[in-house]
Amino acid sequence: MKTVPVGISARHIHLSTQHIEILFGQGYELTSLKDLSQPGQYAANETVSIVGTKGKFDKVRILGPARGHSQLEVSRTDAFSLGVNPPVRESGHIEGTPGIRVIGPQGEVELEQGVIVAARHIHFHTSDAEKWGIQDKQALRVKVNGERPLIFEDVIARVSEQYALDMHIDTDEGNAAGVKTGDLAEILD
Structure with missing residues (x-):
């Protein structure tokens, strides 16, 4: 996973x-x-x-x-x-x-x-992206399991040696799914 x-x-x-x-x-x-x-x-x-x-x-x-x-x-x-x-x-x-x-x-x-x-996005350190076969600018599907689970489409992968693994969504998106900072999401593809 x-x-x-x-x-x-x-x-x-x-x-x-x-x-x-x-x-x-x-x-x-x-x-x-x-x-x-x-x-x-x-x-x-x-x-x-x-x-x-x-x-x-x-x-x-x-x-x-x-x-x-x-x-x-x-x-x-x-x-x-x-x-x-x-x-x-x-x-x-x-x-x-x-x-x-x-x-x-x-x-x-x-x-x-x-x-x-x-735009919703995930920061990937280069090593995380390589481990999972993810390319910079790739559009991902990501499931969040908050109070109201949902799947986010078109989550942009941003890959760099300077980044740490973290998905960024705005307050509207977080509220819609009932998730908070620190919760975990699952990359589906």
Whole structure:
């Protein structure tokens, strides 16, 4: 059986160094609240406010370290509340996506693009992928056994020496299946 831990990904934002400095001040560097499942990634102590055409979320967690481009990841429910219509995309694929206003303690940024609903995916360390015969970008079927078991289709395999085994779904998907972070899922093919 090919089992993988599940991580429920709540709304969060990745910021570029330039945007961190606009939002928090010149030379500002994020500080780590806690490490995440992927090596070198962390939830920052810092948060921002996100403002859409219909709504606003305060205290949106920043994930570090700084990235090349800023990107807001929300669930479909969050998107409705904000008044944006983001596509389902892999992280980093932000071309043609809607933008949003981001407010920090020292300033604000109007993102021209970067709002996505993250495509469900599994991070595989190269050794795990090789052991199970899984290729980078392969679409997988994955069963979760929560209160309301279901099978997720089109779960994208992301393979790298830098990754640790972990499946990422958003809060809407986790709630639909009744699963929580740390539960196990089974790769069916």
